[in-house]
Amino acid sequence: MDRRPTIKDVAKEAGVSKSTVSLVLQRSPLVKEKTRQQVREAMARIGYVYNRAAAQMRTANVGLIGLVINDLRNPFFTEFATSLQMALAGRGYATVVANTDEDPAIQAQVVGAMIEHGVSGLIVSPAYGEVSDAFDTIERAGIPAMQVLRKVDARTDRFPFAAPDYLEGSRIATRHLLDQGAQKIAFVGGLEGRDVTRERMAGYIEALDATSMQPLLLTGKASRSFGREAAVRLAKEYPDCDAALCFNDLVALGLLAGCHELQRSVGKDFRVVGFDDIEEASHSWPSLTSVHCDVAGFGQGVAQTILTWLEDGSIPEKTRRTAVALRVRGSSADGD
Known part of the structure; x- marks a missing residue:
């Protein structure tokens, strides 16, 4: 069906009258449950969606x-x-x-x-x-x-799609760790196969391509618990790893907690960078270096975009990326 389905189409598919369909949509108790189910199934088959405010x-x-x-x-x-x-x-x-x-x-x-x-x-x-x-x-x-x-x-x-520039974010974060003298940098977190993981990982790999350093990928759930587990794994399996770029701040905060439990000093000896720069990043100990996505500004921009579309009929560009920046704090620098 090339057009949007109507009540008439639902009635025909269900084998009932238009008035019966209307009663079902209004949740009238006058309709038998069997008929109600019959109409709902017909709606699902033809893809009908009832808009209660259509008239307005x-x-x-x-x-x-x-x-x-x-x-x-x-x-x-x-x-x-x-x-x-x-x-x-x-x-x-x-x-x-x-x-x-x-x-x-x-x-x-x-x-x-x-x-x-x-x-x-x-x-x-x-x-x-x-x-x-x-x-x-x-x-x-x-x-x-x-x-x-x-x-x-x-x-x-x-x-249309809008998001911060994740690729550039991971690129500048990795370059920062290299500039700080990191000898082996791990990328930690993010479920394998997801586009957002690949994108955040891509900038990391691109930055390493300019060096002789090989990527070290520890993919997994984007959570504090995974970051905490990763701290133990890095210490045991990759003792020469001295820095980590995390998929997001939750992973990074978990990694900080894991390092604290292991009594591993974060900052000068082991450097950690997060991604997103949520409010908690600046209040952790040590404070967390993170890729700042200006989520507040991003939200305001999306609001403006959808309202311009609604009020002026101006369709947004197909893809829009917003600028990111690195907020350097104690977790990746010698001093807070």
């Missing part, structure tokens, strides 16, 4: 933005969501936020629910996995939608 949206923007985040437990994504929500609020828009916990099925569910309840646009930091259901649903709904921080759908003409 024909004449006006309802002022509600959907924000779907893959992991709100991670402070990086929380800081992004907060800055975005505040920027939208400053322009009179409300934000409905959902955490998918890295589950594509939950992502598809919340995207459908947000569209059903009339969001004017969607901003998605997507989960990895089979995500076509969610983005196909958005496609059928015909509302503006952006991918941020991660790109999982190649249709950037329909779902």
Whole structure:
């Protein structure tokens, strides 16, 4: 079906009347459960999504933005969501936020629910996995939608993508460690096979290519626990390793904790750099050198982009990368 499915299409597919479909959509108790299920299955088969605010949206923007985040437990994504929500609020828009916990099925569910309840646009930091259901649903709904921080759908003409320049971030971080005299640098964290891991790793490898140093890759979950485990592994299996670039700050903070337990001095003898520069990075001990992604500024920029799209009809560029910088602190320098 080339056009967006209608109630009439659902009625035909389910073998019921349009009024019955309407009653199901209104959650009327007058409809038998068997019929209700029959209609819901027909909706799923033809890809129908009910928009509760469709009538209003024909004449006006309802002022509600959907924000779907893959992991709100991670402070990086929380800081992004907060800055975005505040920027939208400053322009009179409300934000409905959902955490998918890295589950594509939950992502598809919340995207459908947000569209059903009339969001004017969607901003998605997507989960990895089979995500076509969610983005196909958005496609059928015909509302503006952006991918941020991660790109999982190649249709950037329909779902523009924005993220910090991860490649440059890992490049400048690795060069910093080399300039500090590191003799063997490990890249720690990030699940193997994911685009964001490959991208953050690529700058590290590129910087090492200019030297005789061989890459040392310890991929794994982007968590404190993995960083803590990596500290032990590096000490036992790679005692000559004297520096680490971590996939994100959570891994780096775990690595700092692991080094402390091992009574391994961080700073001059073993240097650590994180990525994202979450608020906690500057308050750890030692304070954590990190790739600063200006997540607050990034969130404000994304808010401006989606609002310009909604209000002026200006479609964003397909891919946009924002500048990063290195914040040097005690974990990679001789002094704090």
